[in-house]
Amino acid sequence: MSGSLLYLSGVSKSFEGFRAIDNLSLVVLPGELRAVIGPNGAGKTTMMDIVTGKTRPDEGEVLWKETVDLTRADEVETARLGIGRKFQKPSVIESLTVAENLELALKGPRGVGATLFGRRTREEAREIERLLALVRLEEARDALAGSMSHGQKQWLEIGMLLAQDPELLLVDEPAAGMTDAETMRTAELLREIAGRHAVVVVEHDMEFVRALGCKVTVLHQGRVLAEGSLAHVSANAEVIEVYLGR
Numbered sequence: 001m002s003g004s005l006l007y008l009s010g011v012s013k014s015f016e017g018f019r020a021i022d023n024l025s026l027v028v029l030p031g032e033l034r035a036v037i038g039p040n041g042a043g044k045t046t047m048m049d050i051v052t053g054k055t056r057p058d059e060g061e062v063l064w065k066e067t068v069d070l071t072r073a074d075e076v077e078t079a080r081l082g083i084g085r086k087f088q089k090p091s092v093i094e095s096l097t098v099a100e101n102l103e104l105a106l107k108g109p110r111g112v113g114a115t116l117f118g119r120r121t122r123e124e125a126r127e128i129e130r131l132l133a134l135v136r137l138e139e140a141r142d143a144l145a146g147s148m149s150h151g152q153k154q155w156l157e158i159g160m161l162l163a164q165d166p167e168l169l170l171v172d173e174p175a176a177g178m179t180d181a182e183t184m185r186t187a188e189l190l191r192e193i194a195g196r197h198a199v200v201v202v203e204h205d206m207e208f209v210r211a212l213g214c215k216v217t218v219l220h221q222g223r224v225l226a227e228g229s230l231a232h233v234s235a236n237a238e239v240i241e242v243y244l245g246r
């Protein structure tokens, strides 16, 4: 599709004869915020695995910016192209401070020594401040990441992914295990970062999806069951039957 950032068409993937993804089509535009919902086993994780090059589809097209064939890319290449992925479990370095974690993310994995023993350039310091403000951890900049709440660790990790300035951020169930206040704050954060980055969020928490206020894609049995506003998909009889009405 013209102007798409991510384009999936007719994508299928089977595991030992079981179709986890079945003729899936999906388009994400630059800067778009999109929620993906669906029952357990609907194929949400497999879809993200395909986009990031972790899993190769059996059939179908997966295009980045209309031209780059993502079915030939591995996870390192998709990261380099600008696709960031936030897994459910936070993976911050607990023995470093919040600011040091962000600094490390700016410098990449080879920057551990420079982070611990080197000096921050003025540009790095400015970028760290921008990210701290964005993820609302300014007050916690010098605290150890290990002392943060679960929600704060999730925000820090989102900040670390943003340090790489991805054009697409895939986020897997960020609200799981968060308090209600943290959940709402996370929705606000993702709304804020959309625009500069496209964000695709997989989530089960419907209050969170409502707070995102974005287009929703409902997956079921590896394909798109419904797509549109939350009000639109919530009124769909099949969606109610397989997911919302449980």
Ligand SMILES: Nc1ncnc2c1ncn2[C@@H]1O[C@H](COP(=O)(O)OP(=O)(O)OP(=O)(O)O)[C@@H](O)[C@H]1O
Residues within 6 Å of the ligand: 015, 016, 019, 020, 038, 039, 040, 041, 042, 043, 044, 045, 046, 047
């Ligand atoms: N490597 C694999 N080998 C065999 N089956 C797999 C593999 N990966 C996924 N599946 C199967 O494919 C289906 C889709 O799984 P997937 O994890 O993508 O769903 P999901 O929508 O992310 O579910 P959940 O909400 O539970 O995380 C499931 O039935 C799962 O058991």
